[in-house]
Amino acid sequence: MSQDSQELNEISSLVPPEHSRYPFSCPWAVPNPLTHIQDIWKRWRAPPLPPQRTIYINDPARNGGFCHNRISTTKYSIVTFIPRFVYDQFRRYANLFFLLIASLQQIPGVSPTGQFTTAVPLLLVLLATAVKEIIEDWRRHNADSIENGRMIDVFRVGIFQSIPWTKVVVGDIVKVCRGQFFPADLILLSSSEPQGVCYIETSNLDGETNLKIRQSYNQTANMEKRSDLNLLRGKLECEGPNTRLYEFSGNITIQHYRPEPLSANQVLLRGAQLRNTDWIYGLVVYTGRDTKLMRNSTKAPLKRSNMDHVTNRQVFLIFLALLVLALISTASSTVWNAKNSNLYYLQLPSGSGATAGQFFLNFLTFIVLYNNLIPISLIVTVELVKYIQAFYINYDQAMYDEETNTPAIARNSNLNEELGQVKYIFSDKTGTLTQNIMEFKLCSINGHVYRIGAEDGHTSIQTTSLQDVLGSRHQCRDEVIEFLKVMAICHSVIPEQTQEGVVYRASSPDEQALVNAARSLGIVFQSRTPDSITIDVVGSKEEYKILNLLEFSSDRKRMSVIVRTPDGAIK
Numbered sequence: 001m002s003q004d005s006q007e008l009n010e011i012s013s014l015v016p017p018e019h020s021r022y023p024f025s026c027p028w029a030v031p032n033p034l035t036h037i038q039d040i041w042k043r044w045r046a047p048p049l050p051p052q053r054t055i056y057i058n059d060p061a062r063n064g065g066f067c068h069n070r071i072s073t074t075k076y077s078i079v080t081f082i083p084r085f086v087y088d089q090f091r092r093y094a095n096l097f098f099l100l101i102a103s104l105q106q107i108p109g110v111s112p113t114g115q116f117t118t119a120v121p122l123l124l125v126l127l128a129t130a131v132k133e134i135i136e137d138w139r140r141h142n143a144d145s146i147e148n149g150r151m152i153d154v155f156r157v158g159i160f161q162s163i164p165w166t167k168v169v170v171g172d173i174v175k176v177c178r179g180q181f182f183p184a185d186l187i188l189l190s191s192s193e194p195q196g197v198c199y200i201e202t203s204n205l206d207g208e209t210n211l212k213i214r215q216s217y218n219q220t221a222n223m224e225k226r227s228d229l230n231l232l233r234g235k236l237e238c239e240g241p242n243t244r245l246y247e248f249s250g251n252i253t254i255q256h257y258r259p260e261p262l263s264a265n266q267v268l269l270r271g272a273q274l275r276n277t278d279w280i281y282g283l284v285v286y287t288g289r290d291t292k293l294m295r296n297s298t299k300a301p302l303k304r305s306n307m308d309h310v311t312n313r314q315v316f317l318i319f320l321a322l323l324v325l326a327l328i329s330t331a332s333s334t335v336w337n338a339k340n341s342n343l344y345y346l347q348l349p350s351g352s353g354a355t356a357g358q359f360f361l362n363f364l365t366f367i368v369l370y371n372n373l374i375p376i377s378l379i380v381t382v383e384l385v386k387y388i389q390a391f392y393i394n395y396d397q398a399m400y401d402e403e404t405n406t407p408a409i410a411r412n413s414n415l416n417e418e419l420g421q422v423k424y425i426f427s428d429k430t431g432t433l434t435q436n437i438m439e440f441k442l443c444s445i446n447g448h449v450y451r452i453g454a455e456d457g458h459t460s461i462q463t464t465s466l467q468d469v470l471g472s473r474h475q476c477r478d479e480v481i482e483f484l485k486v487m488a489i490c491h492s493v494i495p496e497q498t499q500e501g502v503v504y505r506a507s508s509p510d511e512q513a514l515v516n517a518a519r520s521l522g523i524v525f526q527s528r529t530p531d532s533i534t535i536d537v538v539g540s541k542e543e544y545k546i547l548n549l550l551e552f553s554s555d556r557k558r559m560s561v562i563v564r565t566p567d568g569a570i571k
Contacts, residue, residue, distance in 0.1 A: 055236045063171035069287040093315040098122045101371045172284045186268040186282030188216040196221030199276040211494040211505040241290035276496040326366035389416040438509040440517030484523040
């Protein structure tokens with residue numbers, strides 16, 4: 001052993017065992033005990049994992065203990081209205097101030113005004129505010145009633161029965177038709193499309209208007225008749241209710257088949273809408289407040305606007321000024337009384353104790369006397385203006401969207417003034433400004449720049465019309481057709497059949513513009529399934545088998561698709 005190795009071993013022997021795994025740390029460095037305490041705290045505070053649930057198919061007697069399917073987004077209930085309303089109103093310093101004044105006016109010999117001078121106006125203000133809150137909450141209740149009262153077809157006792165959403169329970173098999181919303185969180189069993197595929201729109205969940213594909217479990221994809229559903233038996237084991245919209249873990253066992261895993265690709269969430277599919281059969285997994293939509297929504301909070309916060313601060317400062325004025329006035333009154341104590345007709349109390357008590361009573365009297373520094377009409381005026389503003393918002397034609405027939409709805413009049421305080425809007429999507437309207441203009445193929453249509457004069461680059469290339473025996477015609485095929489194949493667009501024809505639904509306007517451009521040039525994207533894409537190339541149909549799809553990522557900055565062409569080649 002060399003001398004250097006012996007010295008290294010001697011130095012290592014001086015290092016305590018707990019530091020032996022830190023070869024470059026100082027021997028005297030002691031681990032921080034707070035790290036272990038923080039780890040224990042995090043494990044203790046971590047939310048418990050949701051309990052696993054087991055659902056038996058076509059066996060309602062064994063599917064018990066789950067919540068009902070009724071939802072409520074109201075702010076109050078009959079039991080909670082008074083405590084929540086009182087708490088919300090007396091968070092305002094002005095109401096607290098008037099309550100203090102009304103209480104002081106009930107003390108004999110303190111108030112220079114009547115006992116009900118402040119109490120009656122305060123009660124009228126609270127009553128008017130309560131009526132406003134009741135009206136707004138009643139509108140929420142009506143919206144919930146419409147939602148809960150929607151009808152859906154449920155398979156029970158061998159037949160389909162039309163029942164309200166509120167009577168849907170876990171384990172039911174429901175039939176949802178085109179354009180309908182899903183009444184609960186479902187597992188897709190089969191659909192009218194081949195291979196159990198369906199298309200859904202999740203704009204109510206994530207704001208995305210593009211269509212998404214869901215595919216059913218293989219063993220149930222071909223179930224189209226009621227007799228098939230009536231013979232269906234098995235069980236589904238899955239995770240408990242949670243807030244993860246894009247994740248699902250579970251497995252399904254159908255009769256004598258082995259268990260198969262399920263993922264989010266088979267889940268249809270409440271709030272989503274069935275599109276471009278005639279019907280689907282789904283097994284209810286989560287209902288009511290257990291659905292992922294309701295798990296991600298919160299109870300209507302007690303909101304306060306920025307003006308309420310400013311008003312609170314101003315009322316507090318005015319109250320401090322009122323206390324100073326009352327204190328100065330009381331001191332001045334005490335000095336004056338001391339100088340004129342010999343005037344018998346004033347009947348002033350005598351003695352130190354009496355003087356101290358009179359000082360406190362005088363102080364309260366001056367507080368009541370100066371209460372007009374904070375006008376009670378301020379609260380009435382603000383509430384009235386807010387309520388009228390809500391009507392203006394509801395009937396504002398400039399805020400009406402004719403395309404979707406959607407008017408503006410002020411569900412809560414407490415935040416109207418917030419709209420007038422908006423100065424800047426920060427957006428991470430250019431579609432907010434461009435309205436997601438994009439048009440294909442130019443492309444570069446093998447070093448040559450091509451355009452669609454006539455030249456617009458906005459570019460100095462020499463371009464060639466794609467229509468001219470495709471309509472002639474141009475030497476680059478094959479390259480252009482191959483390029484347009486890529487535009488019609490490499491995307492995530494979903495075609496939707498409408499009365500006007502095929503309409504493309506895309507997650508981004510870029511993809512939609514590219515597919516529309518290819519269609520205008522004769523390369524038409526017609527249909528897609530989870531494993532194939534069909535296009536029309538100048539009147540000839542071609543089907544491409546999808547081998548792998550590489551989604552767009554910020555690292556690659558592109559999307560790719562690997563397909564098998566009709567002649568067997570892989571591209």
